[in-house]
Amino acid sequence: MALSSDILRGYTDTILLKCLSEGDSYGYQMIKQIARLSNGALELKEPTLYTAFRRLSQDGLIDSYWGDEQSGARRRYYRLTEKGLERLISEQQAWLETRRTLDLLLLNNPAEAQSI
Amino acid sequence: MALSSDILRGYTDTILLKCLSEGDSYGYQMIKQIARLSNGALELKEPTLYTAFRRLSQDGLIDSYWGDEQSGARRRYYRLTEKGLERLISEQQAWLETRRTLDLLLLNNPAEAQSI
DNA sequence: CAAAATATATTGACAGGCGATGTACTTTGT
DNA sequence: ACAAAGTACATCGCCTGTCAATATATTTTG
Numbered sequence: 001m002a003l004s005s006d007i008l009r010g011y012t013d014t015i016l017l018k019c020l021s022e023g024d025s026y027g028y029q030m031i032k033q034i035a036r037l038s039n040g041a042l043e044l045k046e047p048t049l050y051t052a053f054r055r056l057s058q059d060g061l062i063d064s065y066w067g068d069e070q071s072g073a074r075r076r077y078y079r080l081t082e083k084g085l086e087r088l089i090s091e092q093q094a095w096l097e098t099r100r101t102l103d104l105l106l107l108n109n110p111a112e113a114q115s116i
Numbered sequence: 117m118a119l120s121s122d123i124l125r126g127y128t129d130t131i132l133l134k135c136l137s138e139g140d141s142y143g144y145q146m147i148k149q150i151a152r153l154s155n156g157a158l159e160l161k162e163p164t165l166y167t168a169f170r171r172l173s174q175d176g177l178i179d180s181y182w183g184d185e186q187s188g189a190r191r192r193y194y195r196l197t198e199k200g201l202e203r204l205i206s207e208q209q210a211w212l213e214t215r216r217t218l219d220l221l222l223l224n225n226p227a228e229a230q231s232i
Numbered sequence: 233c234a235a236a237a238t239a240t241a242t243t244g245a246c247a248g249g250c251g252a253t254g255t256a257c258t259t260t261g262t
Numbered sequence: 263a264c265a266a267a268g269t270a271c272a273t274c275g276c277c278t279g280t281c282a283a284t285a286t287a288t289t290t291t292g
Contacts, residue, residue, distance in 0.1 A: 046240080048279075052279090073289075074239075092222055092224075094117060097117050097157075098119060104153055106130055106131065106208055107211070108208075121248085121278090122278080122279075128248080144271080163251085164248080166271075167250095189269055189271075192270090239287085240286085242285085243282105246280090248278095248279100250275100251274105251276085255272085261264105262264090
């Protein structure tokens with residue numbers, strides 16, 4: 001099942017930070033990578049992706065450089081900054097808490113549901 | 117920690133459906149109930165709540181009636197419809213899948229993280 | 233040689249959350 | 263007695279993030 005845009009909202013940035021924490025990458029590749037990792041549940045749309053990149057750059061969480069492709073289309077690579085890594089870690093912690101809270105608010109038997 | 121509005125988006129409706137699945141209730145009470153249940157992590161704002169009620173009513177997932185208060189301010193009670201219950205169940209299922217997907221996308225060791 | 237894939241980027245529309253604000257009644261503290 | 267806080271409902275308008283549509287350019291595939 002696909003993630004709706006309402007669900008996506010709030011996680012896009014962290015998903016991208018996590019993706020970059022595994023190594024520098026570029027937009028097109030990240031879309032594919034994220035689709036693969038999520039078993040097709042999430043195919044980031046271009047406008048969503050590039051707006052997120054701009055946001056993250058402005059906040060100093062990532063930076064970017066042009067790759068030196070011999071052939072093929074040019075690629076802009078993105079890199080996680082130190083600040084970006086710190087943010088990632090705190091957002092991962094936040095996800096664990098959000099998960100717990102939503103279990104409490106959405107499920108009938110949260111205590112049981114957590115060990116699925 | 118409080119749920120950000122970006123996170124909330126996409127869950128408000130289901131949270132309200134779940135709340136009503138435990139019995140008819142009214143706006144003010146539901147805000148308090150949800151705050152208690154989430155250990156203060158979520159205090160729904162009035163505009164958010166009432167727009168959600170309108171949305172859910174239009175979709176036939178809830179209906180409402182005025183309570184007959186002897187004293188105090190009038191209360192509009194909300195009730196989960198049959199259709200609303202079905203929706204709740206499918207949204208609960210969706211949450212379990214979303215949880216799994218976000219574990220994959222956000223955490224370093226998803227397999228381990230799931231049994232927290 | 234056309235279509236699909238690779239790759240980046242912007243514009244404008246849409247939807248949901250929420251600060252600010254308004255109404256009205258009741259309870260509490262002094 | 264009276265102000266402040268609590269209970270209870272409701273709306274307007276702003277802000278932000280996602281995305282359909284669109285544009286550009288190169289390379290690979292059928």
